Amino acid sequence: MADDDLGEGPVVVKRAVYEAGMKLEAEVDGGAGGPAFSNAEDKATACREAGDTAGAAFWDETFRFLMTRQCVAAGTETLILEEGETYDYDEEKVIKAGTNQPRNDTENR
Numbered sequence: 001m002a003d004d005d006l007g008e009g010p011v012v013v014k015r016a017v018y019e020a021g022m023k024l025e026a027e028v029d030g031g032a033g034g035p036a037f038s039n040a041e042d043k044a045t046a047c048r049e050a051g052d053t054a055g056a057a058f059w060d061e062t063f064r065f066l067m068t069r070q071c072v073a074a075g076t077e078t079l080i081l082e083e084g085e086t087y088d089y090d091e092e093k094v095i096k097a098g099t100n101q102p103r104n105d106t107e108n109r
Contacts, residue, residue: 012087013065018080020062021069037066052089 013021021036027035040063047055068079081087084097 008072008076010079011065011068011072012079012081014061015083017058017065018059018078020058021066024062024066035070037063037070043068046091079092 010024024036024039028039044056044059044063047053047059052098059104079087079094081094082097086095087093097106
């Protein structure tokens, strides 16, 4: 649960980004250098230099996730999105893949 005094949370992340971030954190804990977010930033830079825009975008997203983890209060909830899921920040809920997303901009007819 988020720290209500700070108005934080949840941290929302895609499964693949979460797993890559956790792997980098484990490598840092194992003595591979760090911090983990710097390693993700280095990977993004290497991808950009190689012309790999998709890889750069992935590692940029991983960098942002790891930086966010460093900046939020301990105990802030992390929501991991599975393939095709999205998060509705207004409704504060996960929208499952293949379901109709709610529309707040129209009236019920």
